[in-house]
Amino acid sequence: MESTDTMVKPSTALDDHESPYMSKTCTMSEELLIEDQLRRKLKFFFMNPCEKFRARGRKPWKLCIQILKIAMVTIQLVLFGLSNQMVVTFKEENTVAFKHLFLKDYKDARDDTYAVYRQRDVYEHIDFTIKQYLELRNISLGNHDYERSDAGQTGMTACQYFYKDGSIFPGNDTFDIDPNIEKECFYVELMTPVNDLEGKFWNTTLDFYRLVTVEIMFKLKAINLQTIRHHELPDCYDFTVTITFDNKAHSGRIKISLDNYVAIQECKDWHISGSIQKNTHYMMIFDAVVILTCISSITLCIRSVVKGIHLQREYISFVEQRFSKTVPWSDQMEFVNGWYILIIVSDVFSIVGSILKMEIQAKSLTSYDVCSILLGTSTMLVWLGVIRYLGFFQKYNLLILTLRAALPNVIRFCCCAAMIYLGYCFCGWIVLGPYHTKFRSLNMVSECLFSLINGDDMFTTFSIMQQKNYLVWLFSRVYLYSFISLFIYMVLSLFIALITDTYDTIKTYQREGFPETELRSFVSECKDSPTSSRYRDPDDMSMTLLCCCERWGITTRVFC
Known part of the structure; x- marks a missing residue:
């Protein structure tokens, strides 16, 4: 009965049969148990997925998700890469076609040397460009057409830029120039007869002493039908073609260049017989699954990073209290796994890229370049992240x-x-x-x-x-x-x-x-193997300390 009464006594002072030596021994045992538990917790934290599975039966979910994500992201990248390749090829081939259509006597690989040297050549090239534009439907092999606005079809704009005023006499080494640039333009209607344009504008307006540049600009439209063969909806393209006659140097050589700005948009009215629309929906579902997989990966990685930071703080606090010294920065960084940061970044890129890809497939956006950069970078980082798991094996590390x-x-x-x-x-x-x-x-x-x-x-x-x-x-x-x-x-x-x-x-x-x-020396003192059952026991400090105190014969202090 006395033993039962003493078990419920308040723990405010030592009983007569308790000695200060026993209390001090219990406190030392408590510190040793806390240290031992921290070692075991740190050792489990630095284990590889296989060892963690043997220690606590924890399934390597991050590893499984990474393997699944590699397959899904790679398939997604390949499919988008094939689509993007068709887009880029269509752009480049149209640019080359425009150079052959609208530049007189153009030959491939002559972009750096394509120029004119006589005034008559400038007039002929300008007249040639205008005539080719008006006869586009009769000469083009592609499905090109003129741009249509609410008021009807739009035409071509030709502008010359020249110095406002100037008198140049190279023989006398004298000149008088007003460097302000003026602009003079004329508009070519689509219904204009070709014969009416023969030198009508340029013979009287071009002053080569003051001429800086001549720009001819027009817009064309086309549809990329080759995507149908890959079960994708075709895109409608707007081409803004600018032909520039560059005379800025006034060296007697006017360089001619053609720039093609491409805008992609959804076709307004279309109908395709077959299952292309259904295939597009399947692709969007696949992209949604990729997004969910990446979200799961981010969640697990962030959880591991947070746990590592908490364990880092616990270890720093323990070392400062027990050994009265600070933890080196290199040891503190051991708790921050850089591989998890890399995986989180790759998942963010993959999620954003997948959303853009879904918008592109729905024809709401046309940011092919941005999407390809995001998906390409995320796939690269995902494959680099696999090295972490190979690093668990000494021969691959x-x-x-x-x-x-x-x-x-x-x-x-x-x-x-x-x-x-x-x-x-x-x-x-x-x-x-x-x-x-x-x-x-x-x-x-x-x-x-x-x-x-x-x-x-x-x-x-x-x-x-x-x-x-x-x-x-x-x-x-x-x-x-x-x-x-x-x-x-x-x-x-x-x-x-x-x-x-x-x-x-x-x-x-x-x-x-x-x-x-x-840090590693501190952890290495824990000799428990991953198969030890001690990793499976809950971290119940009070029960462990109670057992410790009972071994010393102290049965009246639960707090010990």
């Missing part, structure tokens, strides 16, 4: 460990090499740009030098350099030889050596063991 270990040194090395590279870029652009076609812009200089680093197109780069100015030619040789020698034989070799050294270090660690951080 070498690449990941090498990249992660070498990344800081590689970034520092690239920052130093970038300074030298940019210096060569600016120097080559300002010195060789006027004489070398590959150095005309900073972008072209960077592409040329990067190709030289990889040993591509070396002889062509040397041979294109014009030898009209001997000093510049000599400088180009010193410039190119020094760049190639510096980057191929030194910078690139050091870069490879940096990766190789890290690779050898990782190989040594795999044989002899990796250096353990404070």
Whole structure:
């Protein structure tokens, strides 16, 4: 009876038969049990999916969803890629067709050299363009037609841009120019007879001394019927064609170019016999399933990230209270799994891209380029995320460990090499740009030098350099030889050596063991294997502590 009474006594003071030594021992045991539980919790957190399944029977849902998502996202990308390829091909082929239709004597691969040099040639090209436009229905092989507005069919607009006033006398080295640009346009009606246009406007209005540009603009429409063969609804295209006669340099050479701006929209009235509409619905259902799968993946990954952050705070608090020291930043980052962040980003891209794809299939949007970027990036990141699961096996983990270990040194090395590279870029652009076609812009200089680093197109780069100015030619040789020698034989070799050294270090660690951080050393003291039943028990601290106290003969303190 006395034992029963003591079990319900308030726990405010020690009984007569209890000693301070027993209370102190119980407190130490409590701290040890808390430490042991934290170790076991950390060890379970850093287990791979297979070990977690053996430890608690937890199904690897994230792994299953990632495998399913890889298949679905890849199929979605392939189907959209085929559709986008048809769109791009239709755009490019129409642009080429317009160049052959509306540019006189145009030949393929002549875009950089297509120009006129006589005044009469300018008139002839303009007259040719106008005539071809008026006779489009009789000469075009495609299903092109004129744009129709509410008031009827629209025509062609031809404008010339010229200096407001000017008197130029090159023989006397004198000129008087008003640099303000004026614009003069005329409109070509579709019903205008072709014979009435013979030099009617341009013979009296073109002043080549003041002429800057001539722009001819018109709009055409077409329907891309090839999508029907792939069980997709055809798109209606609006082409805004602009032909430019560029005389800005006044060098005696007027360059001619054709630009084609393409707008895609839903056809207003259509009817197709067959099951195309049903196939479109199936595709939209498939896209909706992809979105749901990605949402599930995001939910599981965010849940894992949040749990990792909570465990990080718990570990930091424990170390600060128990050992009175701070946790290194590298150990804190162990709890933030970068793979989950990568998967979350890929899922967001995939969801947004799938929504755009559904809108495109419904003909509500035509953002093919934006959609392709989102779907392509998400698929790339999804496939990269698979490397995480291969990294759980030691034989496949070498690449990941090498990249992660070498990344800081590689970034520092690239920052130093970038300074030298940019210096060569600016120097080559300002010195060789006027004489070398590959150095005309900073972008072209960077592409040329990067190709030289990889040993591509070396002889062509040397041979294109014009030898009209001997000093510049000599400088180009010193410039190119020094760049190639510096980057191929030194910078690139050091870069490879940096990766190789890290690779050898990782190989040594795999044989002899990796250096353990404070966090890993703390976790390694837990010797429970994944098959141990201790991982399946609930984390009930009070029951564990009660058992501990009972082993010491203290049966009157539940709080212990």
